[in-house]
Amino acid sequence: MSLHVSHVLLTEETIRERVQELGREISRDYAGCELLLVGILKGAFIFLADLARCLTVPVWVDFMAAASYGDSYRSSGEALILRNLEKDIRNLHVLLVEDIIDTGLTIQCIRETLQKRGPASLKICALLDKPGRRLVEIKPDYKGFTIPDEFVVGYGLDFRDNYRCLKDIMVLRQEAR
Secondary structure (H helix, E strand, O other): OOOEEEEEEHHHHHHHHHHHHHHHHHHHOOOOOOOOEEEEEOOOOHHHHHHHHHHOOOEEEEEEEEOOOOOOOOOOOOOEEEEOOOEEEEEEEEEEEEEEOOOOOOOOOHHHHHHHHOOOEEEEEEEEEEEHOOOOOOOOOOEEOOOOOOOOEEEOOEEEEEEOOOOEEEEEEEHHH
């Protein structure tokens, strides 16, 4: 374990079990439909890959990139779309796949942007929900875990592009930020 993390918040096994449960729930809700998974880069790429393999409905995958943190551990308060979708989403069932909903600003910006494009449905799946830091009213339709107001890394989540490949989700020490 890195000297920069204080403790494990969610183990690899706990995450895997919950992702499988989410896969069953989403597959049940979208039975008979095709689904476009939109991963929010970079943090959601591991979660999206694991979730996609748990789904039993036909899926397409596309990605968007947005940022509100930059090199900081605090949100700037503004979301900026850095990479847009390649696919036309008109009349498609779309599921936004996000690693964490913190302030809610980034996912709200993405949701509003995509809603204007006429999807058949648009829902949000977040691995982690941190409601204690929410600045806008937004709730995921599918949620892995509710977590306390801690800065977490691992399983795709990073700090300054480090720690993404940790298998567990861990709390980053205050002095490492």
